[in-house]
Amino acid sequence: MLRSLHITPEKCTGCLQCEMACSFENEGVFNPAKSRIKVFTFHEEGRFVPYTCTQCAEAWCMQACPVEAIVVNAATGSKDVLEDVCVGCKVCTIACPFGTVNYNQATGKVIKCDLCGGDPACATACPTEAITYIDSDMTGYERMRAWASKTDTAASA
């Protein structure tokens, strides 16, 4: 059974532990600017929304990549960037309709969430269970899926 990140914004307090954990796990530094998960703040509503790649089935990033540098991880279902193959052309960053593939100027490559290979540091770090890692069909990604299908011009078969 594949698992996915399940995000419940109502439970998020905006503590940014997830961003810290992500950047430390993946970049070796405690620096939210290098995190693959991002917490957005909505002052008026008093709400925080953690957000990262949904590992969507359409995988526009992967479809658009000109050099096969984004591949499906057979174990977790995540779409992973192969650092040594990525040329840094950034086409995936404009192709992803969720805005969750970003260019890292320091390395000249793109970065995105890879579920930390099956043990996502953000979920482990979250003190309020706003981010959990659970069975895919329980995550209630309907809103995102709806968005995904609306954006679909060439969904992968």
Place this chain on the structure above:
Amino acid sequence: MHHVIVGAGPAGVIAAETLRRLDRDAKITLVGDEPEPPYSRMAIPYLLIDKIKEPGTYLRKDAEHFAARNAEVVHDRVGGVDTKRQTLSLTNGGKLKYDRLLIATGSHPVSPPIPGIDSAGVHPCWTLEDARAIMKLAKPGANVVLMGAGFIGCIILEALASRGVNLTVVEMENRMVPRMLDETAGTLLKQWCESKGVRVHTSTKVTAVEAAKKGLGVSLDNGDTLEAALLISATGVRPNTQFLEGSGVDTDQGILVNAYLQTSVEHVYAAGDVAQGRDFSTGEYSVQAIQPTAADHGHIAATNMAGGNTLEHPGSVNMNVLDTLGLVSSSFGLWMGVDGGDSATLTDRDRYRYLNLRFDGDVLVGASALGLTQHVGVLRGLIQTRTALGRWKDKLLDDPTRVMEAYLAGTQAIGANA
């Protein structure tokens, strides 16, 4: 069922893979006239700066990729198509019968009719072969003139500058990438290049090229003559449709297709740079000549070839991203705006930051940006889902950088949505 695909670029390769996924038994032949394994033109700039070697440009890295999918790759050139007999003639003299045909032959570079443009030392930058020639001549310190600062020109610009050549850019329009960035952003980009030591002449034309003692003499219409070891011509491309003459496949700018990417001849489809496909934003048919569109087309055309016309193409969003000496620019959809539509702009000239959003009512229809590298793709998402922004439109008019929040507010559990 025999599917023949002409052209082994991204459109052709993705089509071949899609056909195999949908039909385990069909015969699939991919005919391409370049000697290398199928590769990506887009990766050429990274070859020029030695970030990758030639195999790094290959579309599929496993040498057995096509064999494993039982798709035959033929290195040959299609010289003509007989659509009545459903037969292709190959330049080596052979013939190939097809049941369904996909034309994915891409485009070729065109140069303006300038005296001397055929001189040795003048090269386009379109194929791996071109790249090899450029790498020989673009040595550190060599004088290089780049003619054309459009999208492709600007991509090569970065690579050339990193090779340490002494670079001069000549563009006939009044700014850089005129079909991707507006005047403010295009002008900022020029200033950026100049601040990095690249000379940029806009509103200037090359009038003649002469073989000089050491390399070339490149004359400009401002009276100057530049010495150059290499002149790179990046003044535009034209779809490869010549071989279709007399075939009954109708062409205009490119091959005319319907919403299924089917041409005027029933069993013939077209995809990629060669096809005049539907534009998501305008609903009209035009040649976009970009990688993501080639990928869309390849997938959709193949699906329709395999299953009868079942998958309609809603249109591809025209979009580009460009890195010029470290300054990232991007543009999406109707970045020039629509009549009566509002627009939101943020300009920070000192930091070379620019973001312009274009609305039709409360829907985002286009955008262009300089210096934006985080969450850029959401601009595409908002455009393509035609999300009604409601009160978020006003917030974006105040601060266009809040696009990601505008998207989340429309799709996540916040406030009224919770």
